Structure formats: C-alpha cells, structure tokens
Amino acid sequence: MKSQLFTPALSAMSLLSLVSCDKPVQEEKPLNILYIMTDDHTAQMMSCYDNRHIETPNLDRIANDGIRFTNSFVANSLSGPSRACMLTGKHSHANGFYDNTTCVFDTTQLTFPKLLRSAGYETAVVGKWHLESLPSGFDFWEIIPGQGDYYNPAFITQTGDRILKEGYLTNLITDRSLQWLDEERDPEKPFCLLIHHKAIHRNWMADTTHLALYEDKVFDLPENFYDDYANRPAAAAQEMSIAKDMDLIYDLKMNRSDKDSRLKSLYQSFYGRMNPAQKAAWDRHYDPIIEDFYKQNPQGKDLAEWKYQRYMRDYAKTVKSLDENVGRVLDYLESHDLLDNTLVVYTSDQGFYMGEHGWFDKRFMYEESMRTPLVMRLPDRFKTKGDIPQLVQNIDYAPTFLGLAGVEIPEEIQGISLLPLIRGEKPDDWRKGLYYHFYEYPAEHMVKRHYGVRTERFKLIRFYNDIEHWELYDLASDPNEMKNLYGNPEYASIVRDLKNELHTLQKEYGSPELTQL
Numbered sequence: 001m002k003s004q005l006f007t008p009a010l011s012a013m014s015l016l017s018l019v020s021c022d023k024p025v026q027e028e029k030p031l032n033i034l035y036i037m038t039d040d041h042t043a044q045m046m047s048c049y050d051n052r053h054i055e056t057p058n059l060d061r062i063a064n065d066g067i068r069f070t071n072s073f074v075a076n077s078l079s080g081p082s083r084a085c086m087l088t089g090k091h092s093h094a095n096g097f098y099d100n101t102t103c104v105f106d107t108t109q110l111t112f113p114k115l116l117r118s119a120g121y122e123t124a125v126v127g128k129w130h131l132e133s134l135p136s137g138f139d140f141w142e143i144i145p146g147q148g149d150y151y152n153p154a155f156i157t158q159t160g161d162r163i164l165k166e167g168y169l170t171n172l173i174t175d176r177s178l179q180w181l182d183e184e185r186d187p188e189k190p191f192c193l194l195i196h197h198k199a200i201h202r203n204w205m206a207d208t209t210h211l212a213l214y215e216d217k218v219f220d221l222p223e224n225f226y227d228d229y230a231n232r233p234a235a236a237a238q239e240m241s242i243a244k245d246m247d248l249i250y251d252l253k254m255n256r257s258d259k260d261s262r263l264k265s266l267y268q269s270f271y272g273r274m275n276p277a278q279k280a281a282w283d284r285h286y287d288p289i290i291e292d293f294y295k296q297n298p299q300g301k302d303l304a305e306w307k308y309q310r311y312m313r314d315y316a317k318t319v320k321s322l323d324e325n326v327g328r329v330l331d332y333l334e335s336h337d338l339l340d341n342t343l344v345v346y347t348s349d350q351g352f353y354m355g356e357h358g359w360f361d362k363r364f365m366y367e368e369s370m371r372t373p374l375v376m377r378l379p380d381r382f383k384t385k386g387d388i389p390q391l392v393q394n395i396d397y398a399p400t401f402l403g404l405a406g407v408e409i410p411e412e413i414q415g416i417s418l419l420p421l422i423r424g425e426k427p428d429d430w431r432k433g434l435y436y437h438f439y440e441y442p443a444e445h446m447v448k449r450h451y452g453v454r455t456e457r458f459k460l461i462r463f464y465n466d467i468e469h470w471e472l473y474d475l476a477s478d479p480n481e482m483k484n485l486y487g488n489p490e491y492a493s494i495v496r497d498l499k500n501e502l503h504t505l506q507k508e509y510g511s512p513e514l515t516q517l
C-alpha cells in the first residue's frame with residue numbers, strides 16, 4: 001500500500017541534463033506542499049461539511065475545487081499528540097508523545113519534514129508547535145510559545161529570541177507565512193510550508209474586526225445537549241460541560257469588577273495584553289452584553305442555553321478570521337501561479353464538541369472529537385474531485401507527503417499513503433479499522449484513559465486506569481453514541497470481531513497494550 005507515484009523529488013532535473021536539447025522532454029515539476037492546520041476546528045463549524053451553523057467560503061473553496069475526506073480521524077484527540085502523529089506518521093506509543101502535560105518530543109526521530117528536506121525541499125513551519133522541544137528538520141521556523149496568545153503575541157524565532165508582535169494572531173501567522181513564501185524561500189526548490197494556527201482554541205477570542213458578527217444568530221441546540229450519560233460512567237465523569245464547567249468570565253467574557261470566577265485572572269491576563277484601541281473595541285462590544293446578562297441573571301436551563309449561544313458566537317467569529325486568512329493564502333498561490341503545482345491541505349489537530357453531549361473540548365473517542373476535518377486542493381495533474389469515504393487518520397499525512405514528493409516511505413511509518421485515494425483509486429485492501437488511544441488522565445477536563453477501534457459501522461472502546469468499562473456503538477443506528485450496547489447478547493459476535501480487530505491493530509502497531517481475546 002505504501003506506493004510511490006513519482007520519481008524522487010529532484011531527479012527530474014538530473015534526468016533533464018541527460019537528454020539532448022533538440023528533443024524537449026516534458027518532465028513533471030516537483031510538487032509543493034502547503035499544509036494548514038488549525039486548532040480545535042471541528043467539521044460542524046465548516047460549511048463544506050455542515051451548513052447548519054456558519055459559512056466558511058474560503059475553506060469551502062478548497063473542498064469544492066478538490067477533495068473532501070468524509071471519514072477523517074485522529075489517533076489521540078489532543079494537540080501535542082496529534083502534531084507528533086502527523087510529523088512522524090506513527091501512533092503515540094511509537095512516537096513517545098502521549099499527552100500535553102508530561103512529554104517532550106524526541107527530535108532525533110524521523111519526521112516527514114526532515115525527509116523532504118534531505119530530498120531537496122525547502123521546509124518551514126509558522127505558528128503553534130506545542131511539542132516542548134524546538135522544531136527540527138525545517139529550513140525556517142517561527143513558532144508561538146505553548147498555546148500562544150490571540151492578541152499582541154510573542155513568537156520564538158530561529159535564533160532563539162522571543163519577539164512581540166502587535167496585532168491579532170491569525171493575521172500575524174498568515175503574514176509571516178506569506179513573507180517566507182514571497183521573499184525568503186529559495187524559488188528554485190519545491191517547498192513544504194506548514195501553517196499552524198492557534199485559532200480556534202479556547203478561549204475563542206475573536207479579532208476586534210469580527211466581534212459584531214453572529215450576534216443576531218440563534219444556533220440550534222444539539223439534540224443530545226441534555227445527555228444523561230446513562231450506562232457511560234466515563235462520559236459522566238468528565239469536566240467539560242458547558243453548563244457546569246464553562247467559565248463565565250474566561251470563556252464567555254462576562255467580566256465585571258464585582259464578579260468572580262475560577263479563571264477570572266487568566267482572562268484578565270489575556271485582556272491585559274490588548275492595546276488601548278483593542279480594549280476600547282472589545283469593551284464597546286462586550287459591555288452591553290455583560291450588563292444585560294447580569295440584569296437578566298438566567299438560571300438552570302436558561303443559563304446553560306445562554307452559555308451555549310455565547311460559546312457558539314465567539315467560536316464562529318474566531319473561525320471567520322481564520323477562513324479569511326486561508327483565503328489570503330489561496331489568493332497568494334493563485335496570483336503567483338503556484339496553485340497548479342501545489343497540494344493545499346486544510347485540517348485541524350482534532351475535532352471539538354459544539355454542545356453535543358452538553359460539551360466543549362475534545363479528548364473522547366466519540367465522533368465529534370475523534371473526527372477531524374480534512375480537505376485538499378490537488379495539483380493540476382490529479383483529476384479527482386468530490387468525496388473520499390475511506391477511513392483515514394492523521395498518521396497518514398507523513399507517508400502521503402513523502403509519496404507525493406517521490407521520497408521512499410520508511411518502514412517504521414505506521415500510516416498509509418493517501419495517494420491512491422487522491423488519484424481516485426478505490427483500493428480493495430484499504431484498512432477496515434482505526435486504532436485510537438487517549439492517555440492524558442488525570443488532567444484538565446478529567447477524560448479517563450481509553451483506547452479502541454472504529455470500523456465503518458461500529459466503535460468499541462475500553463476505558464481503563466481507575467475504571468474498567470467497555471462501550472460499543474452502532475454508528476448506523478446511533479450516530480450520536482447515546483446507547484452503549486456492550487453486554488447486549490445480540491451483539492456478542494460483533495464484540496468478538498471488534499476485539500479481534502483491536503488486538504490485530506495493537507499487535508501491528510507494536511502497542512504495549514494487547515486486548516485479551
């Protein structure tokens with residue numbers, strides 16, 4: 001399955017030098033890779049996947065001109081781990097980066113940027129990195145420290161300096177990326193540029209220019225907003241509920257001097273970064289909402305639904321500037337004749353809950369957070385368009401990019417190149433199950449450790465550590481994963497098959513855990 005499509009990246013040039021001048025040879029130029037990864041951007045908030053809530057015309061441009069993966073997933077729904085899976089093409093236990101809180105990325109291991117660079121590509125990353133150690137394998141990098149700041153953020157430069165920039169982070173990351181593309185890269189070489197946004201990460205602080213958007217919109221409540229978590233003790237134990245855990249001041253900006261909350265000081269430190277003009281625009285927008293909120297003083301379900309609406313609005317505004325900035329990048333490629341020769345990828349480090357099960361955040365192997373959006377605009381030589389339904393995972397990106405560049409895919413890579421799908425093929429032997437493993441517990445949001453397998457129709461999950469609990473979902477009849485069927489005798493043979501599949505995947509990936517059969 002690890003097929004190669006093209007001759008190694010730069011061999012086209014050496015080939016050309018062997019042929020005589022009177023016989024022109026149409027050699028294919030090496031392809032560029034432009035990878036845009038956002039943070040916590042979920043498919044429910046991207047109109048090419050789901051048009052219930054908002055419009056994202058620039059992201060839709062990528063999908064409409066290219067392909068949309070309709071079954072795209074991560075291996076471990078958390079930022080650092082997802083980034084490590086993406087860079088190495090390996091599951092967390094194999095790349096060593098299990099969680100955001102205890103791990104440092106081992107930069108001596110193989111990553112696709114390192115391999116592309118040795119093959120003659122110019123490689124660069126701008127924006128969120130979140131792997132504790134500094135980037136390696138890049139000709140150019142400029143990253144934000146940790147989670148970074150939306151307003152007037154710090155960047156760490158390649159010389160090790162910390163510099164402050166004035167402005168809104170999503171714009172600044174795009175500015176720096178375009179500057180590298182336009183002025184700094186070697187135009188003789190193919191490039192691989194990774195643009196990693198902080199947006200739309202918590203606490204969803206929009207650009208002042210977008211604050212007025214969506215204020216009149218009333219978002220539909222998900223049908224399982226008031227989930228009772230029956231027969232799902234790990235789901236009941238989480239701390240990511242909009243009603244219980246979402247902070248009125250930090251998350252929803254209801255800051256007033258006579259009010260307090262658990263995360264008030266964190267909010268104040270973010271607000272404190274703004275310059276006077278930004279603060280004035282911010283206050284002009286939020287002050288009347290704050291006054292009205294404390295006057296109305298909603299309680300119970302009214303409060304939960306008020307919080308949901310505010311959350312949706314702030315998230316949607318933050319997506320808006322992201323969408324516009326993706327548009328700037330597409331326009332740049334188009335006006336510089338680069339679109340035809342560049343693979344443009346848009347994805348996120350994982351999905352997110354927009355009120356489903358009553359939640360925000362991610363982590364669980366349930367659909368909204370195990371999924372991640374994945375759309376691609378293909379170079380001209382590929383004619384494929386539309387939807388790709390096969391099961392794909394973020395460990396597949398590394399072998400895909402290597403395959404696209406004609407670089408040999410090392411044996412240790414666990415993902416599968418998506419090139420056959422990109423070429424429009426329908427391989428019979430495509431994977432039938434995806435392995436997932438979440439480790440960060442005990443930790444913020446208190447999502448218990450779990451692993452499992454997802455097939456086209458079913459999902460089997462084992463929660464472990466301070467709990468021993470299995471769940472089974474039939475995604476065809478219960479897409480919202482409300483009905484745990486584990487233990488139901490009618491599904492005994494399905495559980496047996498799924499445990500076999502899980503065992504096989506764990507063995508294939510060299511996982512230290514092996515499900516008992």
Ligand code: SGN
Pocket residue numbers: 039040078079080100147201202203263349361444445
């Ligand atoms: C921060 C957030 C969490 C979030 C993690 C991980 N808390 O700690 O809500 O789950 O990041 O997110 S906050 O109070 O600092 O906003 S991740 O996408 O980076 O993995």
Ligand code: CA
Pocket residue numbers: 039040078079201349350
């Ligand atoms: Ca994230």
